[in-house]
Amino acid sequence: MSHGGLRRTGAIAIGSLMLLGLMGCLKVTSVHPATASPQPTQLPQQVAMQKPQTVDPKLVTANTTFSFKLFSELLKQESNQNVFVSPSSVAIALSMAYNGASGTTQQQMSSTLELQGMSLNALNQGNANLKALLENPDTGVQLAMANSLWARQGVPFQPTFIQRNQKFYGAQVTDLDFGAPNATATINGWVKENTRGKISQIVDSLKPDDVMFLINAIYFKGSWTKAFNKSDTTDKPFYLVDGRQKRHPMMAQTGSYKYYENEQFQAVSLPYGTKRVSMYIFLPKQASKLSSFAKTLTAENWQRWMSQFRTQPGSVQVPRFKLEYDVELKKALSALGMPIAFDARKATFDALSTVPTKIDQVKHKTFVEVNEEGTEAAAATSIGIVATSMPTNEPFQMVVDRPFFCAIRDNKTGTVLFMGAIVDPK
Structure with a gap:
């Protein structure tokens, strides 16, 4: 397709x-005769409730x-x-x-x-x-x-x-x-x-x-709240788990982002619409690996990391993937x-x-x-080290050119809608 x-x-x-x-556990057969209509019977629905707060x-x-x-x-x-x-x-x-x-x-x-x-x-x-x-x-x-x-x-x-x-x-x-x-x-x-x-x-x-x-x-x-400019997307190396590299379209932009960095990873929040929902991208440092990061990917760490994001200027390069x-x-x-x-x-x-x-x-x-405009779909860890934020006013640079973790989160309720480990942005 x-x-x-x-x-x-x-x-x-x-x-x-x-x-x-x-x-x-027992074989169950329909009691309806073979001549019965194959059309499904819709059972009545309940009245919709008012939207909660x-x-x-x-x-x-x-x-x-x-x-x-x-x-x-x-x-x-x-x-x-x-x-x-x-x-x-x-x-x-x-x-x-x-x-x-x-x-x-x-x-x-x-x-x-x-x-x-x-x-x-x-x-x-x-x-x-x-x-x-x-x-x-x-x-x-x-x-x-x-x-x-x-x-x-x-x-x-x-x-x-x-x-x-x-x-x-x-x-x-x-x-x-x-x-x-x-x-x-x-x-x-x-x-x-x-x-x-x-x-x-x-x-x-x-x-x-x-x-x-x-x-x-x-x-x-x-x-995306701020769409990526397609003219800034270029083919650049993406490094696979086994060390091989492949050329892959990388989207790029600069701006002000919610950002968090520690000794193990860089993380950025890329919001949609009016910023209630965001994609969070976590990139393990060069000296680390996605498999090591995955070991620290717990609910407790996640909640702590979410509280550490701060608005900061910077530039991001993110692979287009499907x-x-x-x-x-x-x-x-x-x-x-x-x-x-x-x-x-x-x-x-x-x-x-x-x-x-x-x-x-x-x-x-x-x-x-x-891709450059946003995200569409249907139906997504470290070594026990407690990492602290490394505050800085200097612009950050985050190039997602190796395996990474991402999640789509509703920032109002805290619900994680999707999460994924992307080792090859095919």
């Missing part, structure tokens, strides 16, 4: 998708901690590879499934998602408020979040589970004939629509024992403490259905493109 149009419009979009396939700080803290745990685990599995995820998307989809869990399954999911001390109602209300606050937060930013729940016709689901996902997550709930020829295309069509065409497929096929899919989609498109990323998260989530949810013998989702179920797969896909 060609994305040349993005460069002409100067927009950059980021999209993230999360899919949960809930798989029955704040979001529960406990939820933001939990999401931030989970985000960096998940990212760290993925870096272990995919070292020296581009990794770009939307931890917010993963957390929202898991929260939807969490409403159906009980017993040890619920306890493990709570621990993995850092929800200790939060009631189910507080979690759900917090996610509803967060979604309302994040959507279209800025005149220069498009941010849309959508949820859907696809239920196999004929399988008994708990009404409370369905109602909560409709009320708090705005989920489009569809009673779907999984045996219909166009069932997979119907689900993927929703995905494509809600990621503005950036992700066209999340479900490969439907198996006889699939009973439900929970899907979250996030679409982001932001225009990538698509997909990953199956079952292994990472099991390692983070919730293996029982995937175990057919032990998983307990009786608040979801009277049919025994487990989570079968957690698929996640992202797309990101960064």
Whole structure:
């Protein structure tokens, strides 16, 4: 697929998708006759709530901690590879499934998602408020979040589970004939629509024992507060992990930026629109490496670093980049403490259905493109040294010509929407 149009419009979009396939331990077949219409039945939606003014700080803290745990685990599995995820998307989809869990399954999911001390109602209300606050937060930013729940016709689901996902997550709930020829295309069509065409497929096929899919989609498109001048973009060396170099388009500009530097890295904030949302780029020093930086990439350090940024004059050179990323998260989530949810013998989702179920797969896909005008997409560490800020009034120079870390953050709520380790800006 060609994305040349993005460069002409100067927009950059980021999209993230999360899919949960809930798989029955027993084979479940639809009770609908073969002659039944393959068209999905849309269940009624809840009335939209008024836009809240704040979001529960406990939820933001939990999401931030989970985000960096998940990212760290993925870096272990995919070292020296581009990794770009939307931890917010993963957390929202898991929260939807969490409403159906009980017993040890619920306890493990709570621990993995850092929800200790939060009631189910507080979690759900917090996610509803967060979604309302994040959507279209800025005149220069498009941010849309959508949820859907696809239920196999004929399988008994708990009404409370369905109602909560409709009320708090705005989920489009569809009673779907999984045996219909166009069932997979119907689900993927929703995905494509809600990621503005950036992700066209999340479900490969439907198996006889699939009973439900929970899907979250996030679409982001932001225009830089100060666009890069295309005439200043030139091909320059980018140094890969193995020491090889490649010629790559590097965008450049000078100005006044929020900036932070210590002995391990340089970091700059590049804002979108009216500066509520920013991309943060962290560049390990020459003597360090991205893998070393990754070891210090924790929620605690992140919060401390965010408080250290100060406005300073300088110049930046940033590679233009575009990538698509997909990953199956079952292994990472099991390692983070919730293996029982995937175990057919032990998983307990009786608040979801009277049919025994487990989570079968957690698929996640992202797309990101960064260019002179902004960012458009669909669906992203050191050695324990406590680094302090090195204040200076001298203009800084930051040339991002080697592997780096980046994140897109909503500065009002502190929510990290996307984060990535870019080792090759293909």
